[in-house]
Amino acid sequence: MSILFDGLSLGAIYALIALGYTMVYGIAKMLNFAHGDIIMVGAYAFYVALISSGHMALGIVVAVIFCTVMGMVVEKVAYKPLRGASPLAVLITAIGVSYLLQSISQLVFGADPKVVTIPSLGTVSLLGASISVSSIITLLIGAVIMAGLTVFVKKTRTGRAMVAVSEDKGAAMLMGINVDKIITITFAIGSALAACASVFYLMQIPSVEPTLGSMPGIKAFTAAVIGGIGSIPGAMIGGVLLGVIEKICLSIPVLSPYTTAVEFSLLIVILLVRPIGILGKKRREKV
Amino acid sequence: MSDVVLRTENLGISFGGLKAVQDVNLEVKKKQLYGLVGPNGAGKTTIFNLLTGVYQPTTGKFYLNGEELNGKTQEQINRKGIARTFQNIRLFNNMSVIRNVLVGLHNQPEFKCSPVSSILRLPTHYKTEEAMRERAKEILRIVDLEDERNNLACNLPYGKQRKLEIARALATNPKLLLLDEPAAGMNPHETEDLMNIVRKIRDDYDMTILLIEHDMKFVSGLCDEVTVLNFGTVLAQGETNEALNDPEVIKAYIGG
Amino acid sequence: MIKKMLKSDDFKLKNCINYIFVAAATVIFAILNSTGGLKTSYANLLVQIGYSIILAVSLNLVVGFLGELSLGHAGFMCIGAYIGTFISIQLNTVIDSKVICLIISMLCGGILAAFFGFLVGLPALRLKGDYLAIVTLAFGEIVRTVLKNLPWFGKAMGMTTGAVKFTKKDAPLFIVVFITVIIVLFLVQSLVRSKHGRAITAIRDNEIAAKAMGINVTFYKLFVFVFAAFFAGVAGVFYGHYTTPVMYTFFSYNYSIEILVMVVLGGMGSINGSIIAATLITIINTMLQKYLPGELAALKFLIYALILIGLVIFNNAPKLAAFKEAVSFKALLAKLTAKKRRPEDILNDPAHWDKIPTKIRMDEVLSTDIQPGNEYVPDKPEKGGK
Numbered sequence: 001m002s003i004l005f006d007g008l009s010l011g012a013i014y015a016l017i018a019l020g021y022t023m024v025y026g027i028a029k030m031l032n033f034a035h036g037d038i039i040m041v042g043a044y045a046f047y048v049a050l051i052s053s054g055h056m057a058l059g060i061v062v063a064v065i066f067c068t069v070m071g072m073v074v075e076k077v078a079y080k081p082l083r084g085a086s087p088l089a090v091l092i093t094a095i096g097v098s099y100l101l102q103s104i105s106q107l108v109f110g111a112d113p114k115v116v117t118i119p120s121l122g123t124v125s126l127l128g129a130s131i132s133v134s135s136i137i138t139l140l141i142g143a144v145i146m147a148g149l150t151v152f153v154k155k156t157r158t159g160r161a162m163v164a165v166s167e168d169k170g171a172a173m174l175m176g177i178n179v180d181k182i183i184t185i186t187f188a189i190g191s192a193l194a195a196c197a198s199v200f201y202l203m204q205i206p207s208v209e210p211t212l213g214s215m216p217g218i219k220a221f222t223a224a225v226i227g228g229i230g231s232i233p234g235a236m237i238g239g240v241l242l243g244v245i246e247k248i249c250l251s252i253p254v255l256s257p258y259t260t261a262v263e264f265s266l267l268i269v270i271l272l273v274r275p276i277g278i279l280g281k282k283r284r285e286k287v
Numbered sequence: 288m289s290d291v292v293l294r295t296e297n298l299g300i301s302f303g304g305l306k307a308v309q310d311v312n313l314e315v316k317k318k319q320l321y322g323l324v325g326p327n328g329a330g331k332t333t334i335f336n337l338l339t340g341v342y343q344p345t346t347g348k349f350y351l352n353g354e355e356l357n358g359k360t361q362e363q364i365n366r367k368g369i370a371r372t373f374q375n376i377r378l379f380n381n382m383s384v385i386r387n388v389l390v391g392l393h394n395q396p397e398f399k400c401s402p403v404s405s406i407l408r409l410p411t412h413y414k415t416e417e418a419m420r421e422r423a424k425e426i427l428r429i430v431d432l433e434d435e436r437n438n439l440a441c442n443l444p445y446g447k448q449r450k451l452e453i454a455r456a457l458a459t460n461p462k463l464l465l466l467d468e469p470a471a472g473m474n475p476h477e478t479e480d481l482m483n484i485v486r487k488i489r490d491d492y493d494m495t496i497l498l499i500e501h502d503m504k505f506v507s508g509l510c511d512e513v514t515v516l517n518f519g520t521v522l523a524q525g526e527t528n529e530a531l532n533d534p535e536v537i538k539a540y541i542g543g
Numbered sequence: 544m545i546k547k548m549l550k551s552d553d554f555k556l557k558n559c560i561n562y563i564f565v566a567a568a569t570v571i572f573a574i575l576n577s578t579g580g581l582k583t584s585y586a587n588l589l590v591q592i593g594y595s596i597i598l599a600v601s602l603n604l605v606v607g608f609l610g611e612l613s614l615g616h617a618g619f620m621c622i623g624a625y626i627g628t629f630i631s632i633q634l635n636t637v638i639d640s641k642v643i644c645l646i647i648s649m650l651c652g653g654i655l656a657a658f659f660g661f662l663v664g665l666p667a668l669r670l671k672g673d674y675l676a677i678v679t680l681a682f683g684e685i686v687r688t689v690l691k692n693l694p695w696f697g698k699a700m701g702m703t704t705g706a707v708k709f710t711k712k713d714a715p716l717f718i719v720v721f722i723t724v725i726i727v728l729f730l731v732q733s734l735v736r737s738k739h740g741r742a743i744t745a746i747r748d749n750e751i752a753a754k755a756m757g758i759n760v761t762f763y764k765l766f767v768f769v770f771a772a773f774f775a776g777v778a779g780v781f782y783g784h785y786t787t788p789v790m791y792t793f794f795s796y797n798y799s800i801e802i803l804v805m806v807v808l809g810g811m812g813s814i815n816g817s818i819i820a821a822t823l824i825t826i827i828n829t830m831l832q833k834y835l836p837g838e839l840a841a842l843k844f845l846i847y848a849l850i851l852i853g854l855v856i857f858n859n860a861p862k863l864a865a866f867k868e869a870v871s872f873k874a875l876l877a878k879l880t881a882k883k884r885r886p887e888d889i890l891n892d893p894a895h896w897d898k899i900p901t902k903i904r905m906d907e908v909l910s911t912d913i914q915p916g917n918e919y920v921p922d923k924p925e926k927g928g929k
Contacts, residue, residue, distance in 0.1 A: 031673040081860040087672050089859035096851030099844050106841035257692040264681035272666045365757030379748035390745040394757045405737035406730050459757055
């Protein structure tokens with residue numbers, strides 16, 4: 001029971017990160033390899049704000065703002081010049097950005113993990129299992145954010161414009177949608193979500209280092225692909241699925257060292273059975 | 288009926304609910320120049336995509352020299368003897384003109400050379416490589432591109448790129464050649480030139496050619512028979528001038 | 544036959560300069576080594592350069608020639624390093640000569656890596672671009688995790704390879720590595736400069752057209768993937784014979800990316816570029832490790848990142864295309880050698896008609912049309928007849 005709950009809350013974190021991947025992929029048609037490192041940037045921002053002010057809330061706000069700006073800057077500087085270039089070129093640039101963020105933070109903060117002291121929220125017992133409060137908070141807030149995002153995309157002008165751009169960039173442009181602006185907004189939202197995820201992540205593992213983002217980043221991307229990249233509900237399903245599987249694997253002694261291998265094998269298997277992911281849409285290339 | 292090269296039987300495909308092509312029956316005979324005409328969106332290129340295995344037909348069948356080709360992949364269909372050109376030119380842009388044609392020659396049985404003998408540079412490699420080059424030059428001569436052979440394909444002017452696509456398709460030694468708007472973007476002089484080339488290919492290689500074209504002068508000057516399509520269905524079929532002057536066809540084009 | 548061979552592209556100087564260069568380097572360093580003039584640290588550096596070249600050239604085959612991004616190259620190397628070297632250690636108990644152990648295990652490691660390349664490639668190559676990249680990355684991580692946890696390879700402490708590690712007493716490892724480099728270069732370049740190489744680049748340039756030309760796309764993708772995996776495995780075996788312990792941490796996807804940096808820096812699809820870039824980056828790596836202690840080591844990755852981003856944007860940004868053309872080496876050369884052409888010459892030479900700025904001339908025609916009193920009069924004689 002507590003494993004399931006831990007899995008769900010880890011899944012919520014993955015889902016938040018996966019949303020960033022999936023939205024950017026849907027709209028800019030690129031794999032933002034550096035998205036995982038935005039989490040790391042968020043974690044450092046949170047860390048700095050927390051030790052200098054002592055307020056949790058301020059830390060969260062600073063992390064979100066910093067990441068949002070960072071996401072937009074990265075998009076403007078590194079990705080925008082490559083719009084219309086080959087996907088391979090864009091992907092390699094994204095890998096470069098990932099390296100860049102990691103090395104800058106290592107130069108600034110050093111390679112050693114920094115411990116982030118977050119006051120423990122204790123545990124509550126629910127249905128006979130003890131569950132940490134932070135897991136519950138993660139799960140609740142994660143669910144609220146995801147619901148909010150779904151409403152945003154469905155109901156607001158900007159949200160609908162995003163859907164339009166992801167369907168057909170050219171047609172959206174002809175309809176007077178400022179595609180560049182939409183892409184920037186997408187990066188901003190994705191990075192803000194990553195910042196939230198980073199705070200939740202720190203609540204589970206309270207230490208931050210330059211390579212913090214790479215593993216959760218890759219796993220979240222895996223989640224996005226499993227769910228069907230480009231699909232927002234898909235990212236949520238994929239994230240939760242992966243989180244639960246990870247926690248279950250970790251709880252079985254024989255499997256626990258192979259957890260990463262199990263998760264990635266799941267990715268490969270799903271892509272083989274259904275190359276577009278669980279909720280992905282099939283696209284035809286026009287000949 | 289042994290001289291029928293291509294036969295389709297109620298060929299059709301639908302995307303979702305949209306019937307893009309429906310009940311198309313074609314019969315193209317050996318050495319025939321057959322036209323496929325119709326307004327935009329009539330399903331002409333879709334038929335080409337069906338015949339080359341890009342799409343799988345949802346209904347009907349098609350045969351090349353009596354052999355059913357449904358369900359075959361693009362590669363297999365090409366090797367069975369259907370080669371095509373593309374409406375939006377798809378050359379290997381970063382390769383020279385002659386290399387484009389050499390890729391077309393890749394599967395010819397007389398140029399067989401296993402990867403192992405190429406990698407280890409066995410004598411077969413050198414023999415086939417030279418023979419392939421000779422043949423490629425010959426094919427380029429047909430479309431007057433021999434002098435351009437060392438230029439990059441993407442640096443050719445538009446009309447020559449179209450001719451190179453034809454040469455490349457010809458290199459696969461097809462029994463049926465599908466030309467998708469070969470004269471698009473050409474000036475009258477180039478079109479004239481292209482008509483001669485197409486005739487020459489038909490005569491010299493006993494080629495059967497199915498072509499899509501919007502230029503009616505080109506179609507009526509070249510094709511023996513045409514099929515007119517509209518909204519995915521056959522509007523008229525038969526001897527070129529007769530079919531093009533069919534009242535239904537005129538109505539579809541003028542929109543009356 | 545031999546005449547044909549000699550006439551072919553293979554024997555042009557520009558196509559075999561790299562063999563000559565590597566061979567010359569091998570001979571020079573071997574002589575230096577036998578006279579005792581080569582420090583151990585330099586001999587080690589040579590080994591590193593050697594296997595980096597093998598890795599970069601083989602990855603270039605996948606990324607540069609086939610046009611698919613693989614982020615699992617370190618994974619294949621990992622297989623070679625762990626299993627290949629493990630085989631070598633077992634062999635060493637029977638066969639005394641380390642060189643023979645190395646050569647046999649090289650083949651074994653390569654074949655095993657190739658086998659895994661086949662296993663991954665067979666399904667994965669149905670996927671495109673980003674998906675393939677992530678699956679290969681996942682594969683690399685799976686390999687690493689599994690090899691780390693299997694009981695035979697030293698688990699988290701890494702695998703000790705002291706038994707077969709080449710020391711000063713043995714024949715210098717770099718000679719074996721460099722000879723292998725020459726063989727790899729020969730095999731890769733022979734593949735690239737053949738009808739099969741043409742088919743592979745055709746797939747990169749336009750997969751749909753390649754299919755329409757009857758090219759067996761799946762076969763060639765798989766072939767390249769397996770071929771490249773083989774060489775990565777061989778490089779891994781060298782790694783295992785050169786250092787101890789073999790640590791799973793070395794083969795993280797960061798290392799795959801480092802190989803990718805070599806390929807991109809050298810130029811995708813340029814084998815000589817890969818050789819030069821692999822050499823340079825390996826030397827820079829060693830230098831940086833020596834002179835940049837501790838935290839400053841991150842500077843290395845900063846530099847890589849900037850190189851990677853800068854080069855890719857410079858080479859691929861649509862808006863920079865004109866600028867690139869203007870500053871490229873070829874353009875500079877053309878500018879130096881070109882004679883000044885008068886506009887009339889261009890007009891009279893059909894070869895240059897595509898360069899005539901037709902749009903501007905059209906505008907001229909239009910503007911003269913509109914001006915009052917300047918209208919285009921179609922039938923002048925008739926007018927005169929009135």
